[in-house]
Amino acid sequence: MTTDGRVLDEVRQGMIPAHIYNDRKIFEKEKATIFSRAWLFVAHESEIPSPGDYVVRRVLEDSFIITRDSKGEIRAMFNMCLHRGMQVCRAEMGNASNFRCPYHGWSYRNDGRIIGLPFHSDAYGGEAGFRKKGQTLLPAPNLASYNGMIFINMDPDAESLEDYLGDFTFYLDYYTKQSADGLEVRGPQRWRVKANWKIGAENFAGDMYHTPQTHTSVVEIGLFREPKAEKRKDGATYWAGKGGGTTYKLPDGSFDERMRYVGYTDEMIERAKATWTDQQQQVIGEDGFMISAASVFPNLSFVHNWPKVEDGDDVLPFISIRMWQPISENETEVLSWFAVDASAPEEYKKNSYKAYLMCFGSTGMFEQDDVENWVSLTNTAAGSMARRLTLNSRMGLLEDGAPVVPQLTGDEFHGPGFAQVGYNEHNQRELLSLWADYLEKPPLTTSSTAVGTDNPEGIRPLAQTNGHCASHTNGTVTV
Protein backbone atom coordinates (compact mmCIF):
# COMPACT_ATOMS: atom_id res chain seq x y z
CA MET A 1 0.00 0.00 0.00
CA THR A 2 1.21 3.51 -0.66
CA THR A 3 0.14 6.87 0.65
CA ASP A 4 -2.78 6.99 -1.70
CA GLY A 5 -5.66 9.37 -1.23
CA ARG A 6 -7.56 6.86 0.87
CA VAL A 7 -4.88 6.70 3.57
CA LEU A 8 -4.66 10.48 3.68
CA ASP A 9 -8.44 10.93 3.78
CA GLU A 10 -8.73 8.45 6.60
CA VAL A 11 -5.98 10.17 8.55
CA ARG A 12 -7.75 13.51 8.14
CA GLN A 13 -10.85 11.97 9.72
CA GLY A 14 -8.84 10.70 12.66
CA MET A 15 -8.78 7.12 11.39
CA ILE A 16 -5.20 5.88 11.19
CA PRO A 17 -4.13 2.96 8.99
CA ALA A 18 -1.84 1.18 11.46
CA HIS A 19 0.95 0.50 8.97
CA ILE A 20 1.91 4.19 8.67
CA TYR A 21 4.06 3.61 11.78
CA ASN A 22 6.31 1.13 10.02
CA ASP A 23 6.21 1.40 6.26
CA ARG A 24 9.26 1.90 4.08
CA LYS A 25 7.42 3.48 1.15
CA ILE A 26 5.72 5.96 3.42
CA PHE A 27 9.04 6.79 5.03
CA GLU A 28 10.58 7.52 1.62
CA LYS A 29 7.65 9.80 0.86
CA GLU A 30 8.03 11.55 4.22
CA LYS A 31 11.66 12.27 3.44
CA ALA A 32 10.82 13.67 0.01
CA THR A 33 7.87 15.81 0.99
CA ILE A 34 7.95 16.61 4.73
CA PHE A 35 11.63 16.79 5.61
CA SER A 36 12.44 18.61 2.39
CA ARG A 37 9.91 21.39 3.07
CA ALA A 38 9.28 21.81 6.79
CA TRP A 39 11.40 23.95 9.13
CA LEU A 40 13.59 21.59 11.14
CA PHE A 41 15.24 22.45 14.44
CA VAL A 42 19.01 21.83 14.49
CA ALA A 43 20.59 23.73 17.38
CA HIS A 44 20.19 26.50 19.92
CA GLU A 45 22.30 29.64 19.60
CA SER A 46 23.55 29.21 23.16
CA GLU A 47 25.36 26.05 22.03
CA ILE A 48 27.63 28.24 19.94
CA PRO A 49 28.01 31.42 22.03
CA SER A 50 31.49 32.53 20.85
CA PRO A 51 32.98 33.18 17.41
CA GLY A 52 34.35 29.93 16.03
CA ASP A 53 32.01 27.70 18.05
CA TYR A 54 30.32 24.99 16.08
CA VAL A 55 28.15 21.91 16.39
CA VAL A 56 27.56 19.26 13.74
CA ARG A 57 23.93 18.25 13.22
CA ARG A 58 22.08 16.19 10.70
CA VAL A 59 18.92 16.67 8.72
CA LEU A 60 18.12 13.10 7.70
CA GLU A 61 21.31 11.92 5.95
CA ASP A 62 22.75 15.41 5.48
CA SER A 63 25.38 16.58 7.92
CA PHE A 64 25.62 20.34 8.57
CA ILE A 65 28.22 22.35 10.43
CA ILE A 66 26.35 24.99 12.42
CA THR A 67 28.89 27.68 13.23
CA ARG A 68 29.17 31.13 14.59
CA ASP A 69 31.75 32.56 12.23
CA SER A 70 34.55 34.90 13.27
CA LYS A 71 32.28 37.91 12.65
CA GLY A 72 29.61 36.41 14.93
CA GLU A 73 27.21 35.40 12.19
CA ILE A 74 25.44 32.05 12.44
CA ARG A 75 25.76 29.75 9.46
CA ALA A 76 24.80 26.24 8.51
CA MET A 77 27.09 24.63 5.94
CA PHE A 78 26.79 21.27 4.27
CA ASN A 79 29.57 19.19 5.79
CA MET A 80 30.96 17.89 2.51
CA CYS A 81 34.31 18.83 1.07
CA LEU A 82 34.17 20.60 -2.30
CA HIS A 83 37.01 18.44 -3.58
CA ARG A 84 36.05 14.76 -3.48
CA GLY A 85 33.18 14.97 -1.05
CA MET A 86 34.75 13.85 2.19
CA GLN A 87 33.01 14.90 5.42
CA VAL A 88 35.04 17.94 6.39
CA CYS A 89 34.33 18.24 10.09
CA ARG A 90 34.41 14.96 11.98
CA ALA A 91 34.02 16.26 15.52
CA GLU A 92 30.58 16.77 16.99
CA MET A 93 31.26 20.17 18.51
CA GLY A 94 34.16 22.50 19.18
CA ASN A 95 35.72 25.83 18.30
CA ALA A 96 37.68 26.39 15.11
CA SER A 97 38.74 29.30 12.96
CA ASN A 98 38.85 26.90 10.03
CA PHE A 99 38.15 23.32 9.06
CA ARG A 100 40.65 21.17 7.22
CA CYS A 101 39.49 18.18 5.23
CA PRO A 102 41.31 15.04 6.37
CA TYR A 103 41.53 13.58 2.84
CA HIS A 104 43.67 15.97 0.76
CA GLY A 105 43.87 18.92 3.09
CA TRP A 106 41.59 21.55 1.59
CA SER A 107 40.67 24.01 4.28
CA TYR A 108 37.75 26.29 4.86
CA ARG A 109 37.20 29.32 7.06
CA ASN A 110 34.45 29.05 9.64
CA ASP A 111 32.23 31.04 7.27
CA GLY A 112 32.67 28.33 4.64
CA ARG A 113 35.14 30.04 2.26
CA ILE A 114 37.97 27.94 0.87
CA ILE A 115 41.20 29.30 2.24
CA GLY A 116 43.65 26.51 1.58
CA LEU A 117 43.91 24.39 -1.51
CA PRO A 118 47.19 22.49 -1.58
CA PHE A 119 49.14 22.86 -4.84
CA HIS A 120 46.48 25.09 -6.35
CA SER A 121 48.80 26.37 -9.05
CA ASP A 122 50.80 23.16 -9.60
CA ALA A 123 47.77 20.92 -9.76
CA TYR A 124 45.12 23.19 -11.28
CA GLY A 125 47.08 25.99 -12.85
CA GLY A 126 45.66 28.31 -10.20
CA GLU A 127 42.42 30.23 -10.75
CA ALA A 128 42.47 29.46 -14.45
CA GLY A 129 41.84 25.80 -13.69
CA PHE A 130 39.89 25.88 -10.47
CA ARG A 131 38.12 29.05 -9.39
CA LYS A 132 38.82 29.13 -5.68
CA LYS A 133 37.64 32.69 -5.19
CA GLY A 134 34.08 32.89 -3.89
CA GLN A 135 33.77 29.13 -3.39
CA THR A 136 32.23 28.11 -0.10
CA LEU A 137 30.96 24.98 1.53
CA LEU A 138 27.39 24.68 0.37
CA PRO A 139 25.16 26.72 2.67
CA ALA A 140 21.92 25.19 3.98
CA PRO A 141 19.17 26.24 1.56
CA ASN A 142 17.39 28.20 4.29
CA LEU A 143 18.25 29.17 7.85
CA ALA A 144 16.33 31.12 10.49
CA SER A 145 15.99 31.33 14.24
CA TYR A 146 13.33 32.09 16.80
CA ASN A 147 14.23 32.83 20.44
CA GLY A 148 17.69 31.46 19.67
CA MET A 149 16.37 28.21 18.23
CA ILE A 150 18.05 27.62 14.89
CA PHE A 151 16.05 25.92 12.15
CA ILE A 152 17.04 24.72 8.69
CA ASN A 153 14.73 24.37 5.74
CA MET A 154 15.80 22.42 2.66
CA ASP A 155 13.46 24.54 0.53
CA PRO A 156 15.05 27.86 -0.44
CA ASP A 157 11.57 29.25 -1.19
CA ALA A 158 9.95 28.12 2.04
CA GLU A 159 7.66 30.50 3.91
CA SER A 160 9.39 32.37 6.73
CA LEU A 161 9.99 30.51 9.98
CA GLU A 162 7.61 32.82 11.87
CA ASP A 163 4.86 32.28 9.31
CA TYR A 164 5.49 28.55 9.52
CA LEU A 165 5.29 28.44 13.32
CA GLY A 166 2.29 30.76 13.30
CA ASP A 167 0.52 31.25 16.62
CA PHE A 168 2.52 28.48 18.22
CA THR A 169 5.17 31.13 18.95
CA PHE A 170 2.88 32.28 21.78
CA TYR A 171 3.50 28.94 23.53
CA LEU A 172 7.10 28.60 22.40
CA ASP A 173 7.95 31.60 24.56
CA TYR A 174 7.01 29.73 27.75
CA TYR A 175 9.74 27.18 27.03
CA THR A 176 12.36 29.30 25.35
CA LYS A 177 12.04 32.82 26.72
CA GLN A 178 11.44 32.98 30.44
CA SER A 179 13.51 36.16 30.67
CA ALA A 180 15.09 38.67 28.34
CA ASP A 181 18.30 36.62 28.58
CA GLY A 182 16.69 33.64 26.88
CA LEU A 183 17.79 30.06 27.26
CA GLU A 184 20.93 28.15 27.79
CA VAL A 185 21.01 24.46 26.96
CA ARG A 186 23.07 21.41 27.89
CA GLY A 187 23.50 18.36 25.75
CA PRO A 188 22.17 16.99 23.63
CA GLN A 189 22.14 13.43 24.83
CA ARG A 190 21.67 11.23 21.80
CA TRP A 191 20.35 7.71 21.60
CA ARG A 192 18.48 5.53 19.18
CA VAL A 193 15.16 3.83 19.68
CA LYS A 194 13.61 1.21 17.45
CA ALA A 195 10.48 3.24 16.97
CA ASN A 196 8.90 5.31 14.23
CA TRP A 197 9.58 9.05 14.59
CA LYS A 198 5.90 10.07 14.49
CA ILE A 199 4.98 8.25 17.68
CA GLY A 200 7.05 10.42 20.03
CA ALA A 201 5.93 13.59 18.27
CA GLU A 202 2.27 12.58 18.68
CA ASN A 203 2.76 11.54 22.28
CA PHE A 204 4.31 14.86 23.29
CA ALA A 205 1.74 16.85 21.31
CA GLY A 206 -1.28 15.69 23.19
CA ASP A 207 -1.25 12.31 24.89
CA MET A 208 -2.41 13.19 28.40
CA TYR A 209 -4.30 9.92 28.38
CA HIS A 210 -1.20 7.70 28.68
CA THR A 211 0.21 9.33 31.79
CA PRO A 212 -1.81 7.55 34.50
CA GLN A 213 -1.28 4.13 32.88
CA THR A 214 2.22 4.21 31.39
CA HIS A 215 3.77 6.22 34.19
CA THR A 216 1.98 4.58 37.13
CA SER A 217 5.21 3.56 38.81
CA VAL A 218 6.52 7.13 38.74
CA VAL A 219 3.42 8.24 40.59
CA GLU A 220 3.62 5.34 43.02
CA ILE A 221 7.13 6.13 44.15
CA GLY A 222 6.02 9.70 44.83
CA LEU A 223 8.43 11.34 42.41
CA PHE A 224 5.75 13.29 40.72
CA ARG A 225 2.94 15.14 42.36
CA GLU A 226 0.83 15.75 39.27
CA PRO A 227 0.20 12.88 36.87
CA LYS A 228 -2.65 11.24 38.68
CA ALA A 229 -5.57 10.37 36.48
CA GLU A 230 -7.87 12.95 37.97
CA LYS A 231 -5.23 15.69 37.69
CA ARG A 232 -4.29 15.00 34.11
CA LYS A 233 -7.80 15.16 32.72
CA ASP A 234 -8.38 18.57 34.30
CA GLY A 235 -5.67 19.97 32.07
CA ALA A 236 -6.30 21.51 28.66
CA THR A 237 -4.76 20.67 25.33
CA TYR A 238 -4.11 23.51 22.91
CA TRP A 239 -3.23 23.66 19.22
CA ALA A 240 -2.07 26.77 17.35
CA GLY A 241 -0.19 27.16 14.06
CA LYS A 242 2.20 24.25 13.55
CA GLY A 243 2.20 22.97 17.11
CA GLY A 244 0.26 22.04 20.18
CA GLY A 245 0.64 20.70 23.65
CA THR A 246 -0.80 19.75 26.99
CA THR A 247 -1.23 21.61 30.25
CA TYR A 248 -1.92 20.90 33.88
CA LYS A 249 -4.72 22.62 35.77
CA LEU A 250 -3.24 24.58 38.65
CA PRO A 251 -4.77 25.17 42.09
CA ASP A 252 -6.41 28.56 42.74
CA GLY A 253 -4.06 31.48 43.06
CA SER A 254 -2.47 34.46 41.33
CA PHE A 255 0.15 34.28 38.58
CA ASP A 256 2.90 34.56 41.19
CA GLU A 257 1.40 31.89 43.43
CA ARG A 258 0.92 29.48 40.58
CA MET A 259 4.45 29.98 39.28
CA ARG A 260 5.69 29.42 42.82
CA TYR A 261 3.52 26.27 43.05
CA VAL A 262 5.49 24.64 40.21
CA GLY A 263 8.77 25.72 41.79
CA TYR A 264 9.90 29.00 40.20
CA THR A 265 11.83 31.38 42.42
CA ASP A 266 10.57 34.89 43.06
CA GLU A 267 13.27 36.52 40.96
CA MET A 268 12.50 34.20 38.04
CA ILE A 269 8.81 35.02 38.37
CA GLU A 270 9.57 38.75 38.21
CA ARG A 271 11.65 38.25 35.07
CA ALA A 272 8.94 36.14 33.43
CA LYS A 273 6.42 38.89 34.17
CA ALA A 274 8.68 41.42 32.50
CA THR A 275 9.06 39.16 29.46
CA TRP A 276 5.71 37.50 28.77
CA THR A 277 2.75 39.41 27.37
CA ASP A 278 -0.38 40.00 29.44
CA GLN A 279 -2.11 37.26 27.50
CA GLN A 280 0.71 34.82 28.15
CA GLN A 281 0.49 35.60 31.85
CA GLN A 282 -3.31 35.29 31.83
CA VAL A 283 -3.15 31.66 30.69
CA ILE A 284 -1.39 30.89 33.98
CA GLY A 285 -2.64 33.60 36.31
CA GLU A 286 -6.32 33.75 35.29
CA ASP A 287 -7.06 30.54 33.38
CA GLY A 288 -4.95 28.39 35.71
CA PHE A 289 -3.14 26.26 33.12
CA MET A 290 0.57 25.48 33.14
CA ILE A 291 2.11 24.27 29.90
CA SER A 292 3.60 20.79 29.92
CA ALA A 293 4.66 18.68 26.88
CA ALA A 294 4.29 19.97 23.31
CA SER A 295 5.29 19.23 19.72
CA VAL A 296 5.90 21.33 16.64
CA PHE A 297 5.39 19.67 13.28
CA PRO A 298 7.16 17.60 12.21
CA ASN A 299 9.71 16.38 14.78
CA LEU A 300 10.43 18.89 17.53
CA SER A 301 9.08 18.48 21.06
CA PHE A 302 9.26 20.13 24.45
CA VAL A 303 8.71 19.10 28.03
CA HIS A 304 8.03 21.26 31.04
CA ASN A 305 7.44 19.40 34.29
CA TRP A 306 8.05 19.87 37.99
CA PRO A 307 9.00 16.72 39.88
CA LYS A 308 10.18 16.46 43.47
CA VAL A 309 13.95 16.34 43.52
CA GLU A 310 14.49 15.92 47.23
CA ASP A 311 12.45 14.34 50.00
CA GLY A 312 9.62 16.60 51.03
CA ASP A 313 6.97 18.32 49.00
CA ASP A 314 9.09 20.84 47.12
CA VAL A 315 9.04 20.52 43.36
CA LEU A 316 11.35 21.99 40.79
CA PRO A 317 10.61 22.70 37.14
CA PHE A 318 12.74 21.68 34.21
CA ILE A 319 12.52 22.24 30.48
CA SER A 320 13.70 19.87 27.82
CA ILE A 321 13.88 20.25 24.05
CA ARG A 322 13.96 17.14 21.97
CA MET A 323 14.12 16.14 18.38
CA TRP A 324 12.91 12.93 16.77
CA GLN A 325 15.48 12.46 14.03
CA PRO A 326 14.27 9.73 11.68
CA ILE A 327 16.77 7.05 10.76
CA SER A 328 14.33 4.73 9.02
CA GLU A 329 10.67 3.79 9.17
CA ASN A 330 11.40 1.87 12.40
CA GLU A 331 14.30 3.69 13.99
CA THR A 332 14.69 7.16 15.45
CA GLU A 333 17.61 9.02 16.90
CA VAL A 334 16.45 11.04 19.86
CA LEU A 335 18.32 14.24 20.70
CA SER A 336 17.47 15.60 24.11
CA TRP A 337 18.62 18.93 25.51
CA PHE A 338 18.23 20.28 29.01
CA ALA A 339 17.18 23.92 28.78
CA VAL A 340 17.10 26.56 31.47
CA ASP A 341 16.62 30.30 31.69
CA ALA A 342 20.09 31.80 31.24
CA SER A 343 19.63 34.22 34.14
CA ALA A 344 18.31 31.63 36.64
CA PRO A 345 20.29 31.28 39.89
CA GLU A 346 23.09 28.70 39.72
CA GLU A 347 21.53 26.60 42.46
CA TYR A 348 18.28 26.49 40.51
CA LYS A 349 20.10 25.44 37.32
CA LYS A 350 21.83 22.62 39.15
CA ASN A 351 18.66 21.23 40.68
CA SER A 352 16.60 21.72 37.55
CA TYR A 353 19.20 19.68 35.66
CA LYS A 354 18.84 16.93 38.25
CA ALA A 355 15.07 17.02 37.83
CA TYR A 356 15.47 16.68 34.07
CA LEU A 357 17.87 13.74 34.32
CA MET A 358 15.57 11.94 36.70
CA CYS A 359 12.54 12.22 34.40
CA PHE A 360 13.75 12.47 30.81
CA GLY A 361 17.00 12.05 28.97
CA SER A 362 18.41 8.60 28.19
CA THR A 363 18.07 7.34 31.76
CA GLY A 364 14.94 9.22 32.75
CA MET A 365 12.13 7.27 34.33
CA PHE A 366 9.43 8.69 32.08
CA GLU A 367 11.63 7.98 29.10
CA GLN A 368 12.00 4.30 29.93
CA ASP A 369 8.25 3.89 30.35
CA ASP A 370 7.43 5.66 27.09
CA VAL A 371 9.93 4.00 24.80
CA GLU A 372 8.86 0.50 25.71
CA ASN A 373 5.43 1.31 24.26
CA TRP A 374 6.73 3.01 21.14
CA VAL A 375 9.09 0.19 20.17
CA SER A 376 6.34 -2.34 20.64
CA LEU A 377 3.87 -0.27 18.60
CA THR A 378 6.40 0.05 15.77
CA ASN A 379 7.07 -3.69 15.69
CA THR A 380 3.39 -4.50 15.68
CA ALA A 381 2.78 -2.11 12.79
CA ALA A 382 5.20 -3.93 10.48
CA GLY A 383 3.24 -7.03 9.57
CA SER A 384 0.41 -7.88 7.23
CA MET A 385 -2.28 -7.80 9.89
CA ALA A 386 -1.51 -4.15 10.66
CA ARG A 387 -2.56 -3.41 7.09
CA ARG A 388 -6.01 -4.68 7.95
CA LEU A 389 -6.41 -2.40 10.92
CA THR A 390 -7.45 1.23 10.96
CA LEU A 391 -6.93 2.77 14.38
CA ASN A 392 -9.44 5.18 15.82
CA SER A 393 -7.76 8.42 16.85
CA ARG A 394 -11.00 10.33 17.37
CA MET A 395 -10.92 10.62 21.15
CA GLY A 396 -12.82 13.73 22.19
CA LEU A 397 -15.25 13.55 19.26
CA LEU A 398 -18.63 11.93 18.93
CA GLU A 399 -19.24 9.92 15.79
CA ASP A 400 -20.93 12.92 14.13
CA GLY A 401 -17.86 15.07 14.84
CA ALA A 402 -19.39 17.02 17.73
CA PRO A 403 -16.90 17.53 20.55
CA VAL A 404 -17.39 15.56 23.78
CA VAL A 405 -16.19 18.60 25.72
CA PRO A 406 -16.71 22.07 24.19
CA GLN A 407 -13.83 24.24 23.05
CA LEU A 408 -12.67 26.69 25.71
CA THR A 409 -13.80 30.25 25.07
CA GLY A 410 -11.44 33.22 24.86
CA ASP A 411 -12.36 34.11 28.45
CA GLU A 412 -11.55 30.65 29.72
CA PHE A 413 -8.28 30.30 27.83
CA HIS A 414 -6.38 33.39 26.75
CA GLY A 415 -3.96 31.68 24.37
CA PRO A 416 -4.51 31.56 20.60
CA GLY A 417 -5.74 28.50 18.73
CA PHE A 418 -8.01 25.69 19.82
CA ALA A 419 -8.06 24.61 23.46
CA GLN A 420 -10.11 21.99 25.20
CA VAL A 421 -10.15 20.45 28.67
CA GLY A 422 -9.89 16.70 29.18
CA TYR A 423 -8.72 13.60 27.41
CA ASN A 424 -8.82 13.92 23.65
CA GLU A 425 -6.70 13.27 20.58
CA HIS A 426 -7.26 16.63 18.96
CA ASN A 427 -3.55 17.43 18.76
CA GLN A 428 -2.56 14.03 17.40
CA ARG A 429 -5.16 14.56 14.68
CA GLU A 430 -3.81 18.04 13.92
CA LEU A 431 -0.28 16.70 13.67
CA LEU A 432 -1.26 13.86 11.37
CA SER A 433 -3.44 16.15 9.24
CA LEU A 434 -0.38 18.29 8.62
CA TRP A 435 1.49 15.09 7.86
CA ALA A 436 -1.16 14.23 5.25
CA ASP A 437 -1.05 17.75 3.75
CA TYR A 438 2.73 17.62 3.38
CA LEU A 439 2.67 14.14 1.87
CA GLU A 440 0.51 15.56 -0.90
CA LYS A 441 3.00 18.27 -1.79
CA PRO A 442 5.05 17.66 -4.90
CA PRO A 443 8.69 16.73 -4.29
CA LEU A 444 11.06 19.67 -4.24
CA THR A 445 12.87 20.55 -7.43
CA THR A 446 16.47 21.31 -6.62
CA SER A 447 19.30 22.97 -8.45
CA SER A 448 22.93 22.05 -8.06
CA THR A 449 26.03 24.11 -7.53
CA ALA A 450 29.06 23.35 -9.70
CA VAL A 451 32.36 23.60 -7.86
CA GLY A 452 35.42 25.48 -9.08
CA THR A 453 33.90 27.42 -11.94
CA ASP A 454 31.75 30.51 -12.42
CA ASN A 455 30.45 29.17 -15.68
CA PRO A 456 29.62 25.47 -15.66
CA GLU A 457 28.06 25.64 -19.15
CA GLY A 458 31.28 27.11 -20.48
CA ILE A 459 33.34 24.09 -19.51
CA ARG A 460 34.61 22.31 -22.57
CA PRO A 461 34.32 18.56 -22.97
CA LEU A 462 37.37 16.73 -21.83
CA ALA A 463 39.89 16.58 -24.67
CA GLN A 464 40.73 13.24 -26.21
CA THR A 465 44.27 12.16 -25.62
CA ASN A 466 46.30 9.35 -26.88
CA GLY A 467 46.65 8.03 -23.39
CA HIS A 468 45.80 4.53 -22.45
CA CYS A 469 42.54 5.25 -20.65
CA ALA A 470 41.08 7.60 -23.19
CA SER A 471 41.54 5.09 -25.98
CA HIS A 472 38.98 2.89 -24.25
CA THR A 473 36.34 5.54 -23.71
CA ASN A 474 34.94 5.35 -27.19
CA GLY A 475 34.45 9.08 -27.32
CA THR A 476 32.21 9.25 -24.26
CA VAL A 477 33.79 10.73 -21.26
CA THR A 478 32.21 10.63 -17.88
CA VAL A 479 33.57 12.15 -14.74
Ligand code: FES
Ligand atom coordinates in the same frame (compact mmCIF):
# COMPACT_ATOMS: atom_id res chain seq x y z
S1 FES B 1 38.10 15.33 -0.36
FE1 FES B 1 38.54 16.99 0.90
S2 FES B 1 40.47 17.59 0.29
FE2 FES B 1 40.05 15.98 -1.02
Ligand SMILES: [Fe+2]
Ligand atom coordinates in the same frame (compact mmCIF):
# COMPACT_ATOMS: atom_id res chain seq x y z
FE1 LIG C 1 5.10 9.63 28.64
